Amino acid sequence: MWKISKVKRKDKNSPKESPDTQAKSAEGAENNLNAGSDDKKAVDKTGIVKKVIYAVVSLFLAMLLWGYVLMDQNPDREKTVTNITPTFESGAVADLDTRKLTIYGNISEILQKVNVTVSAPLTDVMRIDENNIAATVSLTDVHEAGTYELEVKATSNIGRVTSVEPSKITVTVDDVIIRNVPVKWDIVGTMPEAYWHDDPSIPTTSIDLEGARTDIENVSSAVCYIDVTGVTSSVNRSIPLKILDNDGNVLSNSIFKRSIPAVNVQMKVLPHKHVNINYELIDREQIPDIYEIQGETLSVSSIDIAAEPDVLAALETIEAAPISVASINETGDYEYTLSLGGIPEKAVILDDVDINSIQLTVTVSDRYISANYTNVPISFVNENPEFSYEYSFKSVDITVYGPAKLVGGFVTSDIMVIVNLAGRGMGDYDIDIESKPLNVETFGDMTITFSEPVVHVKIGYRMTTE
Numbered sequence: 001m002w003k004i005s006k007v008k009r010k011d012k013n014s015p016k017e018s019p020d021t022q023a024k025s026a027e028g029a030e031n032n033l034n035a036g037s038d039d040k041k042a043v044d045k046t047g048i049v050k051k052v053i054y055a056v057v058s059l060f061l062a063m064l065l066w067g068y069v070l071m072d073q074n075p076d077r078e079k080t081v082t083n084i085t086p087t088f089e090s091g092a093v094a095d096l097d098t099r100k101l102t103i104y105g106n107i108s109e110i111l112q113k114v115n116v117t118v119s120a121p122l123t124d125v126m127r128i129d130e131n132n133i134a135a136t137v138s139l140t141d142v143h144e145a146g147t148y149e150l151e152v153k154a155t156s157n158i159g160r161v162t163s164v165e166p167s168k169i170t171v172t173v174d175d176v177i178i179r180n181v182p183v184k185w186d187i188v189g190t191m192p193e194a195y196w197h198d199d200p201s202i203p204t205t206s207i208d209l210e211g212a213r214t215d216i217e218n219v220s221s222a223v224c225y226i227d228v229t230g231v232t233s234s235v236n237r238s239i240p241l242k243i244l245d246n247d248g249n250v251l252s253n254s255i256f257k258r259s260i261p262a263v264n265v266q267m268k269v270l271p272h273k274h275v276n277i278n279y280e281l282i283d284r285e286q287i288p289d290i291y292e293i294q295g296e297t298l299s300v301s302s303i304d305i306a307a308e309p310d311v312l313a314a315l316e317t318i319e320a321a322p323i324s325v326a327s328i329n330e331t332g333d334y335e336y337t338l339s340l341g342g343i344p345e346k347a348v349i350l351d352d353v354d355i356n357s358i359q360l361t362v363t364v365s366d367r368y369i370s371a372n373y374t375n376v377p378i379s380f381v382n383e384n385p386e387f388s389y390e391y392s393f394k395s396v397d398i399t400v401y402g403p404a405k406l407v408g409g410f411v412t413s414d415i416m417v418i419v420n421l422a423g424r425g426m427g428d429y430d431i432d433i434e435s436k437p438l439n440v441e442t443f444g445d446m447t448i449t450f451s452e453p454v455v456h457v458k459i460g461y462r463m464t465t466e
Helices: 019-073 090-096 310-311
Strands: 077-083 102-105 114-123 135-136 148-156 160-165 168-188 195-197 206-212 219-227 234-238 241-243 262-267 268-280 291-298 302-306 317-320 332-336 361-364 369-376 380-383 385-391 394-404 415-420 425-432 433-435 449-452 452-461
Touching: 077 135, 114 135, 114 148, 148 160, 206 219, 219 234, 219 262, 268 394, 291 433, 415 425
Parallel strands: 168 219, 268 317, 380 415
Antiparallel strands: 077 114, 102 168, 114 160, 135 148, 148 168, 168 206, 195 268, 219 241, 234 262, 268 302, 291 361, 332 361, 369 394, 385 452, 394 449, 415 433, 425 452
16 A cells, blocks of 8 residues: 655745755755665565476475375386396206207307397386396207207296397308317427427327217327427426317417316427537558558448536547448449447437448549659751751650559650651751650540750751762
């Protein structure tokens, strides 16, 4: 209800107010105006607060009512749990084994994860997780090798399962067979240069493998890989076998029904070095003087020997028994088999050398000698009777060189030492001295050299007396 105040009107004849009085009146009027504005703002804020309170209370009451309805009715809701790993039904794989069948391939890849949707009352649905759900695959209908599309079934101990995605998996089943395969060994790595190893001893020569027919028929062998990198002492240890397919690839042990064994490997490892062979020829003085030994060749000049370190260190040379050459009586090659001694009993001869078959080849040839003869007369042939001849000398020293068996029987009468004057006219000449064997066959490989290779000849007219 509005209150009307009566305003007193000023009389024009009233006395005028002083300036101070007017200022005070204006200030009072302004204060009254500001007070009215503050009252209005206070009223507006109170209304907004009341509206917010009403809204919050209404929402709370609505939620309370809705919760009451849900608790009373408890409707079903669905929840999808992802990445559930299926399994084969209990005993299913064992049943396959009894039928000599097996799942072919990696089971973890075959049993792909599925998503399972479960329907349950609202009050229970939040409690559903992967621990409440089991997904299984039955193998009951599998009776022979082949490829099957099998249903994935899921159960939940809360609510009921409404769907499984994917709902089926593909399973390949193969026959189980047993096959015997050979066990081999292979050396890998590099042994230190000064060491040697023998062939390893492995007690197992073959093993039985059991598994899927497809895998077993692809197996070539079982291999024991022996790594000799840095090995300087004998080996005696257990090494697991590796199974190789027909292409030489290593197969995973998980594809076999039986565990792959390890084998005990024994292998001797010793230091080694090359040792020279020493030999001596005796009875050389019994070789006829006209022959000499031209060469000696061993089929093996040194032997690579492996032995214990102390034994090897003491081994400097291998001595052969003395070899007699008294039987040599002509030129040619003579073969002698060496008899070696001083090889330690437990030493190992490497490089497949048969120490009982080492040969020495002695090559025998003619012994070459030289013989000197002085003042051998020169025959000057083809002189022209119309000319006169002056010679710087008429005899010469000669040297005969050749096989001792020929030189030893040589006499100067076996040859002619000649100077051939054919075709020479008057003048001065240096003419070569030549030798001519009288018997070519007996002269053989002998050669003749002269102390002076040429004769100076002066040819002029022959003076006649009337």
